[in-house]
Amino acid sequence: MLSWVRYHFEHLRRWREYAEKICSSIKSLGLEAEVYVIGGVAEDRITVLSDIDILIVVENIDPSTKKKLAIDIMEKAIDSYGLPWDAPIELHIIDRNDMKTYFRLSKTIKIC
Template sequence: MARAVHDIEPNAEVYVIGGVAEDRITVLIDIDILIVTKRKLSGKERKELSKKILIRAMDFYDLPFDAPVELHIEDEENAKRFFSISKKFIKITE
């Protein structure tokens, strides 16, 4: 997922948050990915970016189309909310 993000949005930071990052993994849990952009995006832009990243991940990096992944795309200011409520987060680097 991180490679797909960086292909589309090179300056973004990628984090795993939520249950997977906190070791609360079950068969029912999804994988929450927080993508922090350097620029502010409208709701429509976030939706389009999410779609581009998921397509890239499936087409180039073999992400299964039914992978339980949920993308959260935020600018640096709004990402602070996720960091403040997360017990743990994992930064993904290449």
């Protein structure tokens, strides 16, 4: 039997594959965005409590639509691109004006 810890680390090991599925989802939804992996995964400090933080930078975003957009992106990635439904991904959708703050606080890896 596979332990939860091993199972979780297997997801984390596939972070680049999962991030690319998010990129494909974003593109198929017609959204113009830059996508980065940030946080512990980008900084190579993965622990059992880690998730895959994906930063999505868009030109202008109404804060009230961020949650709906995140759901649409995840649903498309799962349904169309085979992202596992239990992948430990956290989406951070921000406006381009807020990008510098994230870049100052964390290492980033550009995906698309």
